[in-house]
Amino acid sequence: MSKKVLIINGATREGGNTDTLLSKLSDGMESSGLQVIEVRLRDLNISDCIGCCQCLKEKSCHFEDDMTNLRKSLIATDVIVFASPIYWCEVTGLMKTFVDRLYFFHHQVNRDMISGKKALILTTLGEKEASYESEVLVEFYRRFLGSLGIEIIDMLFFADLMEKDAIKSRPGYLDRAYTAGKRLSTISD
Numbered sequence: 037m038s039k040k041v042l043i044i045n046g047a048t049r050e051g052g053n054t055d056t057l058l059s060k061l062s063d064g065m066e067s068s069g070l071q072v073i074e075v076r077l078r079d080l081n082i083s084d085c086i087g088c089c090q091c092l093k094e095k096s097c098h099f100e101d102d103m104t105n106l107r108k109s110l111i112a113t114d115v116i117v118f119a120s121p122i123y124w125c126e127v128t129g130l131m132k133t134f135v136d137r138l139y140f141f142h143h144q145v146n147r148d149m150i151s152g153k154k155a156l157i158l159t160t161l162g163e164k165e166a167s168y169e170s171e172v173l174v175e176f177y178r179r180f181l182g183s184l185g186i187e188i189i190d191m192l193f194f195a196d197l198m199e200k201d202a203i204k205s206r207p208g209y210l211d212r213a214y215t216a217g218k219r220l221s222t223i224s225d
């Protein structure tokens with residue numbers, strides 16, 4: 037059976053660079069037989085975690101919102117793509133809210149439902165070089181995914197994309213996203 041990929045798109049800007057790159061990444065993944073679903077966090081209703089820790093005590097979440105169904109999709113998938121622009125050295129608020137709500141999976145019983153899955157990270161940013169800008173972000177992903185037992189199999193950075201349509205003058209980026217998508221079927225085994 038073909039592998040499933042769930043893309044979590046944390047971009048706030050409709051039709052921006054992240055959206056465009058994800059569409060190429062999806063094309064690449066689908067061309068190698070992967071089943072791809074993309075979820076745009078900006079279209080969903082996901083409340084901020086209120087720190088009640090019901091998830092740690094009772095293995096359930098206080099909220100019934102779009103995260104309820106999204107959790108089911110996360111459990112059903114093989115690979116999760118976390119895609120976000122860098123906002124102030126970190127992910128967008130949309131992505132951070134989503135990640136906070138993954139605390140549900142911090143309870144050992146729930147963690148067993150998600151640990152062992154693979155993750156691909158896609159990051160867009162405005163600065164010309166990704167290396168310095170991405171330090172905090174890389175550490176963030178490594179730590180929270182590590183604590184959930186999710187293995188990062190690829191990290192893609194696309195720098196120098198400040199304007200909404202900056203991607204148009206970067207055809208090489210589109211090729212890179214497509215190739216990374218195609219490669220995923222081999223590295224996610």
Ligand SMILES: Cc1cc2nc3c(=O)[nH]c(=O)nc-3n(C[C@H](O)[C@H](O)[C@H](O)COP(=O)(O)O)c2cc1C
Nearest residue numbers: 049052053054121122123124125160161162163198
């Ligand atoms: C609030 C805000 C904060 C940002 N912070 C950074 C930053 O710390 N480093 C950086 O390189 N780019 C930063 N940027 C630029 C975005 O990362 C960049 O424009 C990105 O490509 C946007 O993706 P999009 O076109 O999908 O919206 C920031 C942009 C905004 C709006």
